[in-house]
Amino acid sequence: MQIALAPMEGLVDEILRDVLTRIGGIDWCVTEFIRVSERLLPAATYHKLAPELFNGARTQAGTPMRVQFLGSDPQCLADNAAFACTLGAPVIDLNFGCPAKTVNKSRGGAVLLKEPELLHAIVREVRRTVPAEIPVTAKMRLGFEGKEGALDCARSGRGRRQPDRRARADQGRGLQAAGALGMGGAGAGGGWRTGLRQW
Ligand SMILES: Cc1cc2nc3c(=O)[nH]c(=O)nc-3n(C[C@H](O)[C@H](O)[C@H](O)COP(=O)(O)O)c2cc1C
Numbered sequence: 001m002q003i004a005l006a007p008m009e010g011l012v013d014e015i016l017r018d019v020l021t022r023i024g025g026i027d028w029c030v031t032e033f034i035r036v037s038e039r040l041l042p043a044a045t046y047h048k049l050a051p052e053l054f055n056g057a058r059t060q061a062g063t064p065m066r067v068q069f070l071g072s073d074p075q076c077l078a079d080n081a082a083f084a085c086t087l088g089a090p091v092i093d094l095n096f097g098c099p100a101k102t103v104n105k106s107r108g109g110a111v112l113l114k115e116p117e118l119l120h121a122i123v124r125e126v127r128r129t130v131p132a133e134i135p136v137t138a139k140m141r142l143g144f145e146g147k148e149g150a151l152d153c154a155r156s157g158r159g160r161r162q163p164d165r166r167a168r169a170d171q172g173r174g175l176q177a178a179g180a181l182g183m184g185g186a187g188a189g190g191g192w193r194t195g196l197r198q199w
Contacts, residue, residue: 002027002028003025003026003027004026004027004028004029004030005017005020005021005026005028005029005030005063006030007029007030007031007032007033007068007095007139008032009032009033009098010032011032012029012032013032013049014050014051014052014059017029017052017059017063017065018059018060018061021059021060021061021062021063022059022060022061024061026063027063027064028063028064028065028066028091029059029063029064029065029066030065030066030067030068030093030139031049031050031065031066031067031068032049032068033068033069033070033095033098033103033109034046034049034050034067034068034069034070034080034084035069035070035071035103035108036069036070036071036073036076036077036080037071037073037076037106038073038076039076040076040079040080040083041080041083043083043087046067046083046084046087046089047087050065050067050084050089052065053067053087053088053089056088057088057089057090064090064091065090066089066090066091066092066093066137067081067084067089067091067092067093068093068094068095068139069081069084069092069093069094069095069126070094070095070098070103070108070109071108072107072108072112072118072122074118074121074122074124074125074126075125077094077122077125077126078125078126078128078129078130079129081126081129081130081136082129082130082131085130085131085134089134090134091134091135091136091137092126092130092134092135092136092137093136093137093138093139094122094123094126094136094137094138094139095108095109095138095139096109096110096112096113096119096138096139096140096141096153097109097110097139097140097141098110099141099144110140110141110144111144113140113141113143113144113149113153114144114149116149116152116153116155119138119153123136123138140153140154
């Protein structure tokens with residue numbers, strides 16, 4: 001099991017990441033979401049929200065940091081993700097979990113769970129654009145209003161990979177087989193993380 005420090009926009013900034021990872025027990029942390037809508041953000045924005053990029057994408061205590069994006073435009077997300085990789089992002093994380101009304105009304109976060117095809121397009125484009133050695137992960141909830149679409153949404157990560165024999169055999173075990181890690185006690189939303197490269 002790995003312990004991740006939950007990203008919290010407006011709270012878990014580089015100072016709190018530094019303080020908490022110094023205490024220990026955290027395997028990796030994530031930036032606050034970086035919202036992208038229609039343009040490539042400048043390097044200065046990344047360095048402001050993720051100054052750990054100057055330190056090999058690790059906190060001062062040496063804990064790895066991932067860069068998280070929020071948005072709904074596949075191409076724009078992909079371009080920004082690829083740019084973040086050139087600045088040293090070791091893992092790209094996509095936010096499909098934020099339930100905040102202000103975020104959802106601009107078509108970002110958990111509201112995208114209502115549109116599995118869009119999730120698929122986002123993941124496919126980001127995976128296609130980001131260098132193959134950089135993992136792409138996604139954070140999502142069981143659903144926006146109900147849990148019915150959870151598997152459809154989680155499977156959006158299959159991307160261009162055809163399921164091999166082992167993956168097909170594992171489908172019966174659902175998300176766990178796909179690389180999902182439970183987030184015990186994470187909260188009412190029941191979020192989980194899925195290693196999309198493993199689909
Ligand atoms: C103030 C606040 C800001 C948050 N910002 C982010 C964020 O930037 N990225 C993200 O993936 N999750 C964010 N979250 C969600 C948390 O990381 C965590 O998954 C969540 O609070 C778990 O509980 P819930 O499912 O009951 O919301 C935020 C949560 C709160 C309360």
